[in-house]
Amino acid sequence: MDATGGVTALLEATGVSYSYPGDNPTLALDHLSLEVARNEFVALLGPVGCGKTTLLRIFAGFLTPSEGSVRCAGSTIDGPGWQRGYVLQEEAIFPWMTVRENLEFGLQAKGVDPQARRTVSDELLGLIGLGAFESAHPRGLSAGMSKMVEVARVLATDPEILLMDEPFGALDAQTRARMQDALLDLWEQRKKTVVFVTHDAEEALYLADRIVILSRRPGRIQADFRVDLPRPRTVETRFSPEFLLLKRKVWEATAG
């Protein structure tokens, strides 16, 4: 909220359309408009192929919309950058570097000196609880730990926005639940604007402040509502009646 009481949008998509190029151009997004406020945790929910990954990649700067515009803090997004951290489902941790080197990578790219880098990576290692693995190579980590390192890696450069594309999709249910809690812990400590893409309604409800549901291709916003569950979210939240009501709401919204 700014001084006048209006919500300051950090991420804005205005009338965004996107067509995949090729012989038969397919319309992935259809004049979609979305505003994400600062420090809001938004879950983008939708079936496979609804364009949620496309929208996220447009926000990340990897794709340019065919129509409309995307803005970050007022200025047009014209490419990927450290200001918009991006984590995907595929394993992108650099296996030839140690955990600490991975964490410090973004800072090294910025030209930060080793001492300052070390301070940041020490802090991050503490936050994700992997201090004992600082000199380990990713091959010594489980899939879940590896993913947390990736999340911490993008946080190292202190971006304003965190874009996540089904980062826990490849993990088993228990690891996923642990990772969700770890992510929320991290988010509580380092408030960020998060756009989290998932096809799992429960994950969306557990993590987010707000759910945006996209329709089947071409993607349009089908529903957009707040998740007013109390924070911090715990395992009890998952079994509360409010949670079930919200699940039903999501179900009904996507049934159409």
Next chain:
Amino acid sequence: MTRAKRAVVALCAAAALYVALAEVGKGRLPDRIWMGAHYIDNIQLLPTWRSLFEEGTFLVESNILVDSALVSTRRVAIGLAIGSLVGIALGLLTGAAARLETLAEPWVLFFRFTPALALLPLYVVWFGYGEASKVLLIATNVAAVTLLGAHEGVRRVPRVYLEAATVLGARGFFRFRKVVLPAAFPAIFASVRVAAGLAWVTIVVAELIDARMPSLGYLLALSGAYPRVPTMLIAIAAVGAMVLLFDGLALLLHARATRWMRRAA
């Protein structure tokens, strides 16, 4: 069973088979062969172990075998080093810059499929009868293989790594040095390993035709001139052993350099 044990067992089996064949063939194989303008008598097509052992001892005691092996190894090593450096450097360039690739491609194809034999007379004319022509011939073949290896290595870096690096703010040379190169290293090294074998093939051919000084190729050529079959077999076995040695070293180096790859990525 470990790889080394399996190799030893295979070698022993091959040796046993050879002994059997040589014994069986002693009385039965023809000992008169047609070579060149006339028949040559008293040839052992499959020399028995005794004659192999006798001639082998002579070759080792007179230092002929060791000197020849050392000379040939030196040429291969230098040619491999030069060729790898040049090939990898060019391959990295063409892999990273598409425009350079289209310029270099026809040259790469030409050198890749042109056999050593075809280039040798040209190299002798250009570089003389000495070491240079042989070493450069090896280097040419090696460069063609490693160029392709480095090029493909760079091109095949998984997109996720490139995107992750870009998102973290890595650009240009920094990204190349810290992400592209390490990711491409396994493919590059694999091509160097292949090139090592090719280097040996090349040197033997070069030394057969332009025989000078002690060398394994010269030894093969000499033994072919008499002919002395036991020496031929020993020289061939020596080349085979050197190839195995180089390959083994390459494997060791590769294993050490890519410890981080142990987990299936």
